[in-house]
Amino acid sequence: MAASEYSTGLESVEAESQYLHVLSAFLAMEPVDSVISLARGCTGGSITDNVQRFLWEICVKSAVNGNASYAKKLLKRLINEVELENGEVLDEVYEEYALHMSAPSKENILVKDNIRITKFISFLFPDGSYEHPSCPKSGKLVIPMRCSLNMFEGDTGCSIWPSSLFLSEFVLSYPDLFANKSCFEVGSGAGLVGICLAHVKAKKVILTDGDLLTLTNMKLNLERNRLNYDDELLKEPGEAQSTRVKCIHLPWETASESKLSKYRPDIILGADVIYDLSCLPHLLRVLVALLRRPAKRESGSLETEDRDTAQDGRSSPVVAYIASVIRNADTFNAFLVLVDQMDLSITDLTGELKPPLELLPYMHSYDRSSIRLFSISPR
Ligand SMILES: C[S@@+](CC[C@H](N)C(=O)[O-])C[C@H]1O[C@@H](n2cnc3c(N)ncnc32)[C@H](O)[C@@H]1O
Incomplete structure (x- = not known):
């Protein structure tokens, strides 16, 4: 009942x-x-x-x-x-x-023993939002998520962090930003944001994580949400893509720039990935490689094949959306310094683009006000 x-x-x-x-x-x-x-x-x-x-x-x-x-x-x-x-x-x-x-x-x-439990995350659309493109007929989107019971050391990627709840609300609130776009997430963890991206019909959803246990759990979550994933590493440009969702093992430290540059996403996402000082230079290097504009061929046409192309022939700007709880000001400031050194620009969207829909009104453990949303793009 x-x-x-x-x-x-x-x-x-x-x-x-x-x-x-x-x-x-x-x-x-x-x-x-x-x-x-x-x-x-x-x-x-x-x-x-x-x-x-x-x-x-x-x-x-x-x-x-x-x-x-x-x-x-x-x-x-x-x-x-x-x-x-x-x-x-x-x-x-x-x-x-x-x-x-x-x-x-x-x-x-x-x-x-780091046992896993299943939480059902219900995104409840407020009355009157039935016309909203991401609102299901029932008014609620319920996503089963297998995750860890406790946040044990080494098991961080199997928990659902508040920034991924925020980024999921953001995706569901602004489906037009993501629909038909190729989206690439760094440090995807349990995979909640990716499931929301698939719900709003992103053209391609590439989920990545550097931790193999996390990746296994992420794949189980995709299966549980009836999403097929393809975990082959990379198809050459031009090859037919059989699936829309991919899971990729991608430690930032060893990700090669030539490989990264082949993914050519329109949008990059990351939730709660700014917390370990030693990883930041590697994370930034990954972001730069993904954000870099494709070189122009001699004819003047862009080399990109996947990026959304506007009618005038220019591809739309590549952007990264990073949601974060700032737990340590020094770590976050180090991130800002690296962003500047790598010739990227960062904008705080928290006030401007807050998810207009509060889809988790029952979740009192989720403090939305603690989260900030940034957009990062090449300068
Ligand atoms: C705090 S968790 C956030 C997970 C998920 N985005 C969320 O918000 O629920 C950080 C994630 O980044 C991944 N990660 C941390 N360091 C990494 C690295 N050096 N390379 C790749 N992934 C990394 C972890 O495995 C973990 O899944």
Whole structure:
């Protein structure tokens, strides 16, 4: 049963979208406090029987993410909060919790082994955006993402970082910028941005990462989202492309400029890739090679074959969109110095081009205001 059906005839008409937020937060495995606080919002503050039933029946029992320890944590918190308010916990809720208590928790045993979980990231389009080109008929785009439970050392690429949520919102909010364009992402991690690029019908989506485990996880995510990927390294220009999505192992340190120059993307993207000082010169070298304009042939025609070509024969400018949380000012300043040394120009688009659509309204762990969006282009 859908959240909308469940809320029919319940506390208020707005409850329908509130219940959808609760379910979306549960599926994205938001902190349980946050899920319960959203659930309270359905009724104006109290945990009614309906709210308990919704959390039990719709979230826990029919959960597609099936993470038992997360469900157990939610039930425990629900019971605590109802009891604290001297309310009555539904029998079904107690029984479900007892079942979870007696079942061995695989996640707890394996927590040291970087286990993977599936979060469902629901992009909820606001009412009235049904005409928006990236808005599905249902008004929501739900993307299953296999990712790591904890951000262990060496497992960074298997987490979903806030900048990739931001960049995904950006792509979905401005589909025309990306539709029919060849897009190349550096440090793609779990692959969320690439899945959104495919949704808005980018002509080609090239996802890259320097970490092989991350690449394997990314491919599983593409499969789970029914996207075919082609992991051959590079076809020669002019060769037919069989698939639109590619996954490429691309450590910035060893990426050769001649190979990079063959990809010729229209747009380069990167989310949360400015954090390791020692990697920055290599990252910048990769960006320069991808941003470089193709040399003119003697006849005056451009050598590019893939870049979007305007009607007057000129290709549209190549641009990189980089979303970042600035955690360390020194690292970010070092990035700016390198950008300048490499003759690139950088513009802070954060105020100007903020995603107009807030597609993750239920995700309280995601602090959009902490993220900045930059465009980088050749000077
Ligand atoms: C903080 S994670 C961000 C992942 C993803 N873009 C996101 O926002 O969810 C940084 C990503 O960059 C990749 N990365 C870091 N250093 C790299 C390097 N030197 N070469 C290639 N990829 C690298 C990591 O493997 C990881 O996937």
